[in-house]
Amino acid sequence: MxxxxxxxxxxxxxxxxxxxxxxxxxxxxxxxxxxxxxxxxxxxxxxxxxxxxxxxxxxxxxxxxxxxxxxxxxxxxxxxxxxxxxxxxxxxxxxxxxLDGLGRGTSGRVLVATDARRKEVYWAVYADGTRVEGPGVAKPADLSVSVDRAVGDGALRYADVLGLPVDEEPRYxxxxxxxxxxxxxxxMKAPGEALTPLYLRRPDAVIPGERKPALR
Structure with a gap:
């Protein structure tokens, strides 16, 4: 298949x-x-x-x-x-x-973090490959999780802030x-699913509001 x-x-x-x-x-x-x-x-x-x-x-x-x-x-x-x-x-x-594509197969308690831009990360915590917390989005300095180490591009970018051992791979x-x-x-040939995106926050681009007059 x-x-x-x-x-x-x-x-x-x-x-x-x-x-x-x-x-x-x-x-x-x-x-x-x-x-x-x-x-x-x-x-x-x-x-x-x-x-x-x-x-x-x-x-x-x-x-x-x-x-x-x-x-x-x-x-x-x-x-x-x-x-x-x-x-x-x-x-x-x-x-x-x-994030499951990074956390699956890991052992122990692991923080998975990818780059969310705006100096933030998308994150989740895995215990022996099973997601137990998240997903969420946060500034690395605001994360308070009990883990042994971290993986992912976001973890590598902010390793100094996280203060955790970070594996080089997997990164993505x-x-x-x-x-x-x-x-x-x-x-099982289960019914197909609607692919609902996990944005976790509003997009950077927004529809502009009504213009305000320059003079009143």
Whole structure:
């Protein structure tokens, strides 16, 4: 059972093909780190991993998408692509918290943190790979959690503020971990889900209000 895995919740533009028939095996993966080019990079990445896996769109059983948390613009690119493909192919979509793509497989109590911009991080706490707190968004200095260490791009950026040991890897969500989070639903042929983005805060861009007169 082949699934397309997409995640654009971080600067890493991720596309992969995974076989989840028994266990999870990633057949092809492309991860390009560029926080300003999600829209330009994702479609070619999808085409490339399909070619590398020797598969076509009609071979896909589902799309697994990281739903964030993540910045508004980048996250939207991945989710719009996922929805468009599932509608065109008539296959289900399954959403996964993108932080789970970092926390799955960790041992002990681990803080997962990705860069939320504005000098903040998106965060969650995992105990032996299971999320037990979060997701949330906060300034690193305001985080008060009981953990052994931290992982993720946000943790690396603010390691001095967090005051925790930080693993170099994983830095961005793993396609294998994201696929594993959805594998049971795919195998059971569970109904597809609405891909609701975890923005956790309002987007930077807002609709301008009514103009006020310069003079009264």
């Amino acid at each position: 082949l699934v397309l895995v997409l995640d654009t919740s971080t600067p890493a533009v991720t596309a992969a093909i995974a076989d989840v028939a028994s266990g999870v095996s990633v057949l092809a993966s492309r991860v390009t780190v560029d926080g300003r080019a999600h829209g330009e990079l994702l479609a070619p990445a999808v085409s490339a991993v399909l070619d590398q896996a020797g598969a076509g769109p009609s071979d896909l059983a589902a799309v697994v998408a990281g739903v964030g948390p993540g910045p508004f613009t980048g996250l939207r690119v991945g989710l719009v692509t996922a929805v468009a493909m599932t509608q065109a192919l008539g296959i289900p979509a399954y959403g996964v918290c993108s 969500p793993s396609p294998a971990a994201l696929a594993a989070r959805a594998a049971r639903r795919v195998r």
